[in-house]
Amino acid sequence: SIVSPLLRTGYHFQPPMNWINDPNGPLYYMGWYHLFYQYNPKGAVWGNIIWAHSVSRDLINWIALEPAIKPSIPTDMYGVWSGSATILPDGTPAMLYTGIDRPNINYQIQNIALAKNKSDPLLREWVKPGYNPIAVPEPGMNATQFRDPTTAWYIDGHWRMLVGGLKDGRRGVAHVYRSRDFKTWKRAKHPLHSALTGMWECPDFFPVHEAGVQNGLETSQFAAKYVLKNSLDLTRYDYYTVGTYNNKTDRYVPDDANGDYRRLQYDYGNFYASKTFYDPAKQRRVLFGWANESDSVPHDKAKGWAGIQAIPRKIWLDPSGKQLVQWPVEEVEKLRAKPVSVANKVVKPGQNFEVTGLQSYQSDVEVSFEVSSLEKAEPFDPAFSNDAQKLCGMKGADVKGGVGPFGLWVLASANLAEKTAVFFRVFKDGYGKPVVLMCSDPTKSSLTSDLYKPTFAGFVETDISSGKISLRSLIDRSVVESFGAGGKTCILSRVYPSMAIGQNAHLYVFNNGETDIKVSHLTAWEMKKPLMNGA
Numbered sequence: 001s002i003v004s005p006l007l008r009t010g011y012h013f014q015p016p017m018n019w020i021n022d023p024n025g026p027l028y029y030m031g032w033y034h035l036f037y038q039y040n041p042k043g044a045v046w047g048n049i050i051w052a053h054s055v056s057r058d059l060i061n062w063i064a065l066e067p068a069i070k071p072s073i074p075t076d077m078y079g080v081w082s083g084s085a086t087i088l089p090d091g092t093p094a095m096l097y098t099g100i101d102r103p104n105i106n107y108q109i110q111n112i113a114l115a116k117n118k119s120d121p122l123l124r125e126w127v128k129p130g131y132n133p134i135a136v137p138e139p140g141m142n143a144t145q146f147r148d149p150t151t152a153w154y155i156d157g158h159w160r161m162l163v164g165g166l167k168d169g170r171r172g173v174a175h176v177y178r179s180r181d182f183k184t185w186k187r188a189k190h191p192l193h194s195a196l197t198g199m200w201e202c203p204d205f206f207p208v209h210e211a212g213v214q215n216g217l218e219t220s221q222f223a224a225k226y227v228l229k230n231s232l233d234l235t236r237y238d239y240y241t242v243g244t245y246n247n248k249t250d251r252y253v254p255d256d257a258n259g260d261y262r263r264l265q266y267d268y269g270n271f272y273a274s275k276t277f278y279d280p281a282k283q284r285r286v287l288f289g290w291a292n293e294s295d296s297v298p299h300d301k302a303k304g305w306a307g308i309q310a311i312p313r314k315i316w317l318d319p320s321g322k323q324l325v326q327w328p329v330e331e332v333e334k335l336r337a338k339p340v341s342v343a344n345k346v347v348k349p350g351q352n353f354e355v356t357g358l359q360s361y362q363s364d365v366e367v368s369f370e371v372s373s374l375e376k377a378e379p380f381d382p383a384f385s386n387d388a389q390k391l392c393g394m395k396g397a398d399v400k401g402g403v404g405p406f407g408l409w410v411l412a413s414a415n416l417a418e419k420t421a422v423f424f425r426v427f428k429d430g431y432g433k434p435v436v437l438m439c440s441d442p443t444k445s446s447l448t449s450d451l452y453k454p455t456f457a458g459f460v461e462t463d464i465s466s467g468k469i470s471l472r473s474l475i476d477r478s479v480v481e482s483f484g485a486g487g488k489t490c491i492l493s494r495v496y497p498s499m500a501i502g503q504n505a506h507l508y509v510f511n512n513g514e515t516d517i518k519v520s521h522l523t524a525w526e527m528k529k530p531l532m533n534g535a
């Protein structure tokens, strides 16, 4: 079948063609943001991986440079896999990354590459010092599950980095390595943390300011609170905990030590192998994450490309101290054009209305809802406390409720045969406390067959007693990236409409509950196309 070129994203990061996966080594250097990423120069499927390299002044307009790191030494000859950036005390940027050193088996070894010329703001050339590798699997370690070094941090004369691993076949671990000189590294006896979750890919570990402060902290700065994130290859989600770090013992303890390790996700949708960096220009911590296609492999090959990066998100600790908040970097707002607004519009049970006056296939939509009453909220079945996704799979956008489902239909065809629903549904628990569910339901997104259309969902820890809740969706042809309640719960979905493409895509507000919903305010903008790697 033919795949429409109009489904290629407009303002989400991607190279002109081919496969991409994890963001690697993001950093800010001499006025430029750098993004490296796992890239196959030869096709739209995973393989032949190198580190491609792009630079940006604003995290939105991107210029492609020559690939930065390719296989070239015995310890990375069969692959240069994910890694992270650290700026050394003399100002030299360093990349810690995983190399594959033998054919046909993914035996994993940690390496370092250094910026060749630190007076080049574009960091075009990278050299691999002769003291590579810097860490190899030890006897008894699983050598094929040992990868993705983090940004290093410095305390009392020692650098530390983490390497993700797997112990005893099922325990995910974050190994700690220490070094005085950034050349000779030794593994600490105890990992930073571990849990019975399966392999930890792409660990990320960073300090955060006290609850509610939006500024970020440099990775070596000590703080009362830390975040540890791991990517679970078993579920393909990025999970994090908030906790404390003892920098004498190099151990991390989640605040909710007996809680479910998989309770909090950066994103409850298609978002994986993410990585943060500290941006000194705007004193913020910024998160990059990879969103894979959910189209079929033959379609990916026909399109000639696969994979995008989510819009970079600023990330900080929520006022509750219990979770993070994420919000698209403010620079994305420079792309906004032709605002269309709606105010104080009531949507009755079973009703919907179209937001007209803009092309919404490439848009940014912000909406504030007000629920008239919580009285009719459905009872919450505690059996679903750990399974928002299952609950939303059963109670999709077309299943009538008490309070909600209400929200947006995006990338909708004129006859509504195709539409992606992003919405809230409010329940009431046994104590009468409201429980808010946020869903991204793509089950009606396309009439094309062979698509993977998982319903994604997360709970929203927000006080809805006032009736108020907000939603923002970044819509971009085959991406719907949504932020509930100001960024407390985020869901990215990939969808491939067959009719709701380009000018044939429509935007609606709907209410499938028994309770009136008011759109207190809605603004939708068309989004201009930024520089995107020359494509």
Ligand code: FRU
Pocket: 021, 022, 038, 049, 081, 082, 098, 147, 148, 201, 202, 273
């Ligand atoms: C995560 C991952 C990493 C690995 C890289 C290889 O998506 O599997 O663990 O380093 O991708 O491309």
